[in-house]
Amino acid sequence: MTGAKTWITCLLLILLFIWMGSASRPGEVVLWTGKFIFLISVLTLIISFVTPWISSFRRSRKSHMGLSVPEGDMEQQQKLVRIEQQEQLKQKASYYVENIMKPREESRLKRKMEHFYRMTGQSWKLTEGHMLGDGEGHDSLNNCDATDKAAETPNNEALRKRKLPEQATKPIPKLEPPPPKKIITLPEEPNEPGEGVISVALRCPSGRVFRRRFYKSCCSLVLQDWMMKLGYHSVFYALYTSSPRCQVELKTELSIENIGIIKDTLLNIEQNYS
CATH class of the missing domain: 1.20.5 (Single alpha-helices involved in coiled-coils or other helix-helix interfaces)
Structure with missing residues (x-):
């Protein structure tokens, strides 16, 4: 507010001096205008520097007068x-x-x-789930005496209230003992070839060949037992003739001679795809 009043006063003074100069000597209007502008700038500079000093002086005076706090x-x-x-x-x-x-x-x-x-x-x-045994066994609880309730332990009470599913209460059936493991035993091998004796060779998938002599009267399943003893299970492997290639049918009631092996023979162990 003070600055606005100062500027207004300066402007009025400038107008006054310009009017006086124009009335007396119109040629000096520009000179007077420059002088008063310079005067106004000097006054503004002085006021801007003096005002903070005056305000600080007033505050220090008030503090010396006892208005400040220790x-x-x-x-x-x-x-x-x-x-x-x-x-x-x-x-x-x-x-x-x-x-x-x-x-x-x-x-x-x-x-x-x-x-x-x-x-x-x-x-x-x-x-959230639900509480087990909630709302169960109220009739039995009403019939119990106070002494029984006092003597009953929390574990027994929980066991009495608990209602297990039928699968948990159903007795476990007795498991049948597993069948005895089959022990593969081969008949004695004839010492020397002769009548009623043949030599059978088994060629494995790895290329290895095993030879053994059998009696023609032996059961044909002996060949299957021999194959399993070599490490080839009858579920996955079978015996095949070389030429013509056909699967050898092994049965309990048939002997080696009955299935067509009447002389020394080479059989191949191959995967059973049937």
Whole structure:
């Protein structure tokens, strides 16, 4: 407000001097205008520097007159103000943590747990469930005496209230003993070839060949037992003739001679695709 009044006064003075110069000597209007502009700038500069000094002088005078607070009391007041500000900041921080940060973290953790349970197939953990034995056994509880209730342990009470599913109460059936493991035994091998004796060779898938002599009267399943003893199970492998290639049918009632092996023969062990 003071600056506005100063500028208005300066403008009025400039107009006054310009009017006076134009009335007396119109040629000196420009000169007077420059002089007053310079005067106004000097006055503005002086006012801008003097005003802060005057205000500071007034404040120091008031403090010397006894309006200021003693230094010790001032420090105590500043300390109390700082403590109060710290308490306010702590309250704001605790309010932010309790009402914003913690609910946000809990909701984030809950979403992660729900996603984890759904991905691992444990979504039943997200349900509230129900209490086992709730509402069961009220009639038996009413018939019990007070002494029995007092003497009953919590474990017995829970056992009495519990109602297990039928699968849990059903007696476990006795398992039949497994069948005895078959022990493969081959008949004695004839020492020398002769009548009623043939030599059979088995060619393995690896290319290795095994030879053995049998009596023609032996059961044809002896060849299968020999193959299994070499490490080739009859479920996955079978015996085939070389030429013509055909599968050898092994039966209990047939002997080696009955299945067509009447001389020294080479059989191939091959995978059974049938």
